[in-house]
Amino acid sequence: MKIEDGFTVRAPRERVWAFLTDPARMAPCIPGCREIQIVGPKAYRARVRVALGPIKAEFNLEIEVEEEVPPRLARSVTRGEEGTRASTLLAKSVLELEEIGSAATAVRYSSDIAVMGRFGKFGLGVMKKKAEALGAEFAAAVSERIEAGA
């Protein structure tokens, strides 16, 4: 499934870029993120918990940044699996920042996500709605922290 969305932050592009590329500051904005580790110059490991009704899952994710053009573009690949290996996940994501004047930034992201395993039994439509809702939560948290001066 493909997720495309965006949001605007009232802050200059350099500040938004610095925030989004700093795992320590960015991770708390990811809904359900339990832990993030830096495992290489462009590689991270994270644990993320998601719930859909009575179904709860915790994914171990490996994120690799494949291309960075500061302060406007980043491409990354995320591979993930549940502890029990019941589901796997592969996502290719693009993040783009565009200046809106000198004091605001448009953040756009798109992600092509494939989920296999037990979640494959779930309707993709509902998963997409859930992903969009998590994206909106992330956007709200990022904007709030950056605009508060974090």
Add this chain to the structure above:
Amino acid sequence: MTAMAFHLPDTIDGALRLLAADPEAQLLAGGATLVAMMNAGLVQPSALVSLRRIAALRGIERSADGSVRIGAMTRHCDTARSEDLAGGHAVVREAASVIASPPVRNMGTMGGSVAFADPAADYLPALVAADAEIEIARPGGWRRLPVAQFLLDWYQTALEPAELIAALHLPPAPTAAVGHYDKLSRVEGDYATASVAVVLAMSGRACSHIAVAVGACGPKPVRLAEAERALLGSPLDEGALSLAGRLLAEAADPVDDVRSSAEYRRRVIPRLVRRAVRSAAARIA
């Protein structure tokens, strides 16, 4: 795989204590959905707290004022043949009669269905159209809220981990009202592709009460005051029906899934609303 505990409490308090003691425990009602999900590896509770032995959760009672209390453990098959669900309340009885297939209706319960809150479940629009309230038992007390407020988002309800659904309450339906549930599905026994629940009363040729809730077309049933205002007082003419249908379709938030595309659902809502309201009106005439 680790061992799973199985509990069979006799009372609501007993069930609540077991829930409070283990946050990963799962309530088991009829098991029509939960057991299938466990078999598919989607949920792995540490314990099941079966509500089967709790007599207070069973049965349908009609009060003198015309309100009806349906115990959470009442099975779909019993709801589907209840004579207490007459007039406007028939919308709930009709919804029960088209849930899945007879074996599922012999197992599944209203409380279980509402707790799972599958947006395509037949009860949800029927209960919302009937202005039903949900009675929730919690440690040290009870609370009650409208079903429309209980349903929050996709598969997400206001039920807290330490709470259980005790019953559904239907307020008295308007005098001479009729209830009707119209389900569009690919084959008999499937979940709804889209559905419409209607409670309708007429005064002469004019509509004197209307509730229309659209199911399976968003995270929760779509009910819209504006759409109902378009119908109220009207003779349910084509203009009023198409306006109501259009408003409901615009307010819906359907998804693409194996049953149909979101686009198809948006297109079918106005037609299904028209058909459901006309069928209900035909029963009055």
